[in-house]
Amino acid sequence: MSLPALRRRPWRVAAAALAVVATLGVAACGGDDDEPVLAETTDMTVTDTSADPTVEAPPAEVTITNDDAGNQIVDIPVVDRGLAFVADEVTVEAGTVTLRSVNPQGLPHNIAIDAPDPVEGEVVQDGAVSEITVDLEPGTYEFYCSVPGHRQGGMKGTLTVE
Numbered sequence: 001m002s003l004p005a006l007r008r009r010p011w012r013v014a015a016a017a018l019a020v021v022a023t024l025g026v027a028a029c030g031g032d033d034d035e036p037v038l039a040e041t042t043d044m045t046v047t048d049t050s051a052d053p054t055v056e057a058p059p060a061e062v063t064i065t066n067d068d069a070g071n072q073i074v075d076i077p078v079v080d081r082g083l084a085f086v087a088d089e090v091t092v093e094a095g096t097v098t099l100r101s102v103n104p105q106g107l108p109h110n111i112a113i114d115a116p117d118p119v120e121g122e123v124v125q126d127g128a129v130s131e132i133t134v135d136l137e138p139g140t141y142e143f144y145c146s147v148p149g150h151r152q153g154g155m156k157g158t159l160t161v162e
Contacts, residue, residue: 062087071096071133076111076143076157078103083150085111085143088157097161098133099143112146113159115139120146136161 063075072092076085078101085101101111103124110130112120116137121130123146136159144156 062090064090064092067098069096071098073098073100075100075102077101078105078109078145080104083145083153083155085145085155085157089160090143090157091160091162092136094136094138094161096133096135098131099159100129100131102127102129108147109145109150109155110147111143113141113143115141123147138162 062077065073065075067073072095074090074092074097076087076090076099078084079086099111099113099121101109101121103109104127106125108123108125110121110123111132112118113132113134115134119132119134121132122128124130138161141159141161142156143159144151147155
């Protein structure tokens with residue numbers, strides 16, 4: 001293309017220069033763990049693939065400790081995302097049991113149990129703790145989140161008391 005033709009079509013020069021810069025910029029990216037990894041799709045949108053939304057961090061563990069009086073304290077945290085506790089089966093000894101549930105989510109949750117009478121902990125979010133204390137005889141009970149729709153959505157588990 002001749003110089004007069006370039007002067008009449010400056011947008012072609014700008015487009016070609018932009019394409020070169022974009023190509024070099026993409027080639028120079030990547031590898032730094034602090035930066036999101038970007039992938040170009042066929043519709044020319046850019047998608048962040050550095051954090052797969054279907055992969056969660058490993059859940060916290062259920063812990064069972066005893067207070068000074070020998071009563072059991074059972075910590076059953078809420079998962080980082082979704083309607084679930086980190087465990088859906090927990091076994092404890094009969095007696096006074098405190099169920100505690102840390103909720104790391106911005107979505108409100110609590111912990112509740114229907115035995116021997118319904119008991120519901122405070123609805124909490126953002127790292128707060130919901131807690132209930134109940135006297136339990138041997139048997140099988142269901143613990144759950146009493147926020148409407150959460151229990152039905154699968155946010156429940158089985159508490160076996162021996």
